[in-house]
Amino acid sequence: MRIPCPLCGSRDIREFDYMGHAQALDRPEPEAGAQAWDDYVHNRDNPAGPTRDLWFHGLGCGAWLVVDRDTVSHEITAAALARDVKGGAA
Amino acid sequence: MAELVAKSPCAGLLPISEGGVTVSEVDPGPITAIAPFRGKEKTLNTALTRAHGLGWPAPGQSDAAGDARIQWFGHSHALLMGVAPKASLANHAALTDQGDAWAVVRIDGKGARDVLARLTPLDLRPAAFPVGATARSELQHMQAAITRVGRDAFQVMVFRSMAQTLVHDLQVALRAVAARG
Structure with missing residues (x-):
């Protein structure tokens, strides 16, 4: 498997670490309630098909990526810097 | 001593x-890691060019001017090698001595x-x-x-x-x- 890093280009999977579902980017408000926090911390879907993950390019540029991939075909359809997705550049 | x-x-x-x-x-001589402050990428590029004759490198690029070399080194991160950084750069980026x-x-x-x-x-x-x-x-x-x-x-x-x-x-x-x- 290869991941198209927006900075480095297409790179081998061994340069990356899987960091869980991209749901981790959507942190609820502190008072959002037990259900929202339970979902955020523990509950994950297990889709057969498109999913969205976080990957850390630790043996490359050091960026966190948001990667869209298909768990059935293993196709990777998009990869973006988490900073851009999250709007953290401001 | x-x-x-x-x-x-x-x-x-x-x-x-x-x-x-x-x-x-x-x-390699002196090595300094340069990490631009948020929103200062453009002014850093200008300051780098003025101080060392080298612009901020695009991902995967390196460049040299005289003894000074600049090398892209990761996400929002480059190394200046061969020369000590001019103090003016510190207004635009975090500088870390990695010599x-x-x-x-x-x-x-x-x-x-x-x-x-x-x-x-x-x-x-x-x-x-x-x-x-x-x-x-x-x-x-x-x-x-x-x-x-x-x-x-x-x-x-x-x-x-x-x-x-x-x-x-x-x-x-x-x-x-x-x-x-």
């Missing part, structure tokens, strides 16, 4: 040579690419990785920075603490490539 003796990272380990490929140590922190070696010779191909998953064909191209990648599980400095010459950087491992892994790869003739 103790008399401290400067010792390079690969002292006593290099140079090594096998099958027409040579690995030698490079003294002595990196083992820097040069691999020279016709089979240099074959040697590296045994150690890193990078595509090092000239079309994909021309002279001046640089990449952060893996070299036998070490975080490395690999730069093409000539048609058959590469510069490789790893953490100083891994100098001995780097030389060992390069030695094994050199022998394997040489054995295939």
